Amino acid sequence: MGVTATFGALRPEMGEVALNDPRLGTLITVLIALYVFIQNAWSAQQTVLEDRVIEAALLQAKVNTDPLTGLLNNRGLDIAVSGWIAGGSRFGVLLVDVDNFHLINEESGYQTGDIVLKKLSRLLDISVRDTDVVTRRCPDEFLILTHDDEPERLLRFATRLRDIVRESEELQDNPLTVCIGVTAFPLHELFDQTQARANAALKEAKERGTNNVCGSWEAIRPSP
Numbered sequence: 001m002g003v004t005a006t007f008g009a010l011r012p013e014m015g016e017v018a019l020n021d022p023r024l025g026t027l028i029t030v031l032i033a034l035y036v037f038i039q040n041a042w043s044a045q046q047t048v049l050e051d052r053v054i055e056a057a058l059l060q061a062k063v064n065t066d067p068l069t070g071l072l073n074n075r076g077l078d079i080a081v082s083g084w085i086a087g088g089s090r091f092g093v094l095l096v097d098v099d100n101f102h103l104i105n106e107e108s109g110y111q112t113g114d115i116v117l118k119k120l121s122r123l124l125d126i127s128v129r130d131t132d133v134v135t136r137r138c139p140d141e142f143l144i145l146t147h148d149d150e151p152e153r154l155l156r157f158a159t160r161l162r163d164i165v166r167e168s169e170e171l172q173d174n175p176l177t178v179c180i181g182v183t184a185f186p187l188h189e190l191f192d193q194t195q196a197r198a199n200a201a202l203k204e205a206k207e208r209g210t211n212n213v214c215g216s217w218e219a220i221r222p223s224p
Contacts, residue, residue: 068114069121071142072135080133080145081191088187090149094158095181095198096124099210101140104174116174120165127164143198149184151217158182158213166211177211184217 064076072080084091098120105113117140124142125134133145144161148154158180165171165178181202185194201216208214 066136069118069136071121071125072133074135074137077133077135077137077143077145080135084145085185085187085191089147090185090187092146092148092150092154092157092182092184093194093198094144094146094154094161095137095195095202096142096144096161096178097180097202097206098140099177099179099206101176108174112174116171116176119168119170120176123165123168123170124161127161143195149186151182151184151215154182154184155213155215158215162211162213179205179210180213181205182213182215 064072064079066073101113101116104116121134121136121142124144128134128144128146131147135143135145137143146154146157148157162178162180165176168176179202181198181200181204183194183197183201185191197216201214204216205212205214
């Protein structure tokens with residue numbers, strides 16, 4: 001607006017305009033209106049851009065999030081794992097499976113089953129550290145990533161989670177136990193291999209019965 005007024009003042013006819021000339025008021029009014037128009041246009045454009053950014057973020061979150069529990073889904077898990085691997089981090093993997101979950105669906109209905117899964121998801125999420133990642137891998141199975149690859153600490157962590165679930169007051173209406181397979185990602189293998197080892201550990205835990213924790217640490221070495 002200042003530039004426009006400056007050039008306008010340099011026009012020959014403006015040299016004759018006195019401060020009390022009514023033409024000066026008209027000029028100022030026009031310039032203010034122009035300024036307001038430009039500001040509104042800029043604000044509208046910024047609002048549109050911000051709305052699009054928010055929409056894109058919400059869409060991305062929706063694509064990577066399990067709609068029932070609000071946890072990351074398998075796609076979100078892949079993104080988290082890729083980020084941790086890119087950062088050169090070794091990490092622990094806990095595969096949590098609800099014991100006999102099908103009985104809840106059969107005896108109380110799928111709606112009750114969904115409520116139980118929501119409660120369990122929230123319980124797991126608040127029971128881990130802020131830096132850990134809890135994901136829903138399939139209907140009654142959860143995978144947790146944690147920044148620790150030391151076997152004894154990982155087993156203690158898994159045992160604590162198992163006990164938290166078993167003793168939870170929030171789940172008293174539908175008491176649960178879980179089995180947990182524990183392993184670690186050693187950086188030199190594909191994460192699919194790490195998941196397979198976690199699956200094997202979980203299978204061993206479930207073969208022992210309910211409410212069990214098992215670990216597997218035999219990493220698959222790269223070919224020479």
